[in-house]
Amino acid sequence: MNPADDPEAARRRDRDHLWHIWSPVTAPMTRRMLVQGTGPYVTDIEGREYLDASSLNLTCGYALPEIAQAIGEQASRFHGYDLSVATHVLAGAVAQRVAALMPPELSRTLLTNSGTEGCEAAVLIAAMYARIRGTPRTRLVTFDSGYHGSTVLARSLSGLPHLAHPFQEPLPVTRVPLPTSARDMRRPETLRPLLDSMRRAFAEDPDSPPLAVVIEPLLNVGGGVVLPDGFLAGLRELCDTNGVLLIIDEVSTGYGRTGRMFAFQRENVVPDIVVSSKGLASGYAPIAAVSVRETIYKAFADDEYLGGLRFGQTTSGHALAAAAALATLDLLDRENLVERSDQLGGLLLRKLEAFLRTGGITDVRGLGLFVSLEFAEEAEAVHLVAAAEENGLLLRRQGRVVMAVPPLTSDETVVQSIAETIGKALEVAA
Ligand SMILES: Cc1ncc(COP(=O)(O)O)c(C=O)c1O
Incomplete structure (x- = not known):
């Protein structure tokens, strides 16, 4: 049997037996449970699909046939x-x-x-x-x-x-x-x-x-x-x-x-x-x-x-x-992915710079496809990540800083989609 076939049982096993790294043991289990991915997209056990701009690990995207x-x-x-x-x-x-x-x-x-x-x-x-x-x-x-x-x-x-x-x-x-x-x-x-x-x-x-x-x-x-x-x-x-x-x-x-x-x-x-x-x-x-x-x-x-x-x-x-x-x-x-990271990263940075001073954003910075938005308050960063997730985009957060780190195999459509979703999420969070 595939462990993903019964989401409720999968959640129960995870809650009752897994010691989650970097997580307070008293925290309620509300994490995404991911089951599959393709390219920059990942799907959770409830069937929701996200564009994943949250993983520094994932340079080449999910389920790449060659790898x-x-x-x-x-x-x-x-x-x-x-x-x-x-x-x-x-x-x-x-x-x-x-x-x-x-x-x-x-x-x-x-x-x-x-x-x-x-x-x-x-x-x-x-x-x-x-x-x-x-x-x-x-x-x-x-x-x-x-x-x-x-x-x-x-x-x-x-x-x-x-x-x-x-x-x-x-x-x-x-x-x-x-x-x-x-x-x-x-x-x-x-x-x-x-x-x-x-x-x-x-x-x-x-x-x-x-x-x-x-x-x-x-x-x-x-x-x-x-x-x-x-x-x-x-x-x-x-x-x-x-x-x-x-x-x-x-x-x-x-x-x-x-x-x-x-x-x-x-x-x-x-x-x-x-x-x-x-x-x-x-x-x-x-x-x-x-x-x-x-x-x-x-x-x-x-x-x-x-x-x-x-x-x-x-x-x-x-x-x-x-x-x-x-x-x-x-x-x-x-695939010249290093060069692509440089070019796409530049594009992403320019698009996100347009949000400077909206929603509490005090700085937009980055090198290649490692772009960060700094907020005045941590709560604003938390809100943005939650609102982006609601809109199908996963971002990374460290304190007051939100990071967009999509796979290097992304293209301009992915970059555009990240920028649009962040724009929408900032409106929701406002
Ligand atoms: C700069 C840096 N060094 C070391 C580590 C630790 O690596 P790992 O989590 O693979 O042990 C990390 C992980 O995020 C990192 O970002």
Whole structure:
């Protein structure tokens, strides 16, 4: 029997047995229960169809035959193996494809299952590398409103209130507050104060110089915050001067979402480590990549204990996820999806800018198909998302910020439809 055949029973099972992630256990169960999708559209168990502009995972849209086939064929041939025991051809193929998208220095790829694990691995690699080189630093510098995952180490990188936990931090972290409002962040005048706050964070504890900076090139959970041009280049310089590693978290921005293959490529910088995930397999299977400088990888030969990294999961680089990733990367190439994200994103941004100062909207910003509307009040953002949903459009919300992040396979009709529905929803919410 298909579990979707009886909606009421499906709801009951979900309510009585599933512990929903990121959800208060006392919250009434009113979530959408999704059952199928095609392209940018998704249908719930009650048969309602929505245009999905809410998922950063979904770069290629739902039920794409090429990706589904690649996973199916791989499952019927060979579904995977623990990479700590044996390797398989797809893992190396993904590692090489990801390396080919990076600056040539980052030719080594570690595969994990999620963005969180990727960020943990990046920090662990940095800390072990520093120790192997005889400079055992541990302090990390991050943005206070950055997000890098939800496990104990990854969450401690963030100062977002909902990630606070009652445990001692595994490593010391200096969290840098954004010096101005998110609206002003991308302005050229913000560049110098922002770099100054980083400089102060580096110098904060002279007895514990920083090991690494971990930052998102566009802050996702922090509210779709676009950083000023030149920030990454300035930060790279600061890192070089102070012997600090630069870890770029591209989990939500990678693989074309911001109109570049990776958002850091808007500037001429070579990070030390890049973590990417969501768009790698377009959400069809869990996979993340940690791209590392070959020089860092090689240094691990001097590790006296293992001569390698003591990290990995049984399903790291799973063959089905690798098959999904290879099919996704083929599609990005063949359909010029990165360029499409840049063009369609520009169009979406212009259309949504027309709503500035209506319904409490104080800012419209974005890069590629990652467009954010900031409201004066959180309640206004909540209203917009609810009204859009009533009108068949799913949007993403983080506090006062509403994000429209449709698949990169969208077209002008989809962009027009998002803008029209938001316009209608703003009228309803007024
Ligand atoms: C920038 C960033 N880093 C890390 C993560 C964590 O990734 P995951 O949810 O796959 O563990 C996310 C997830 O939203 C993210 O946006």
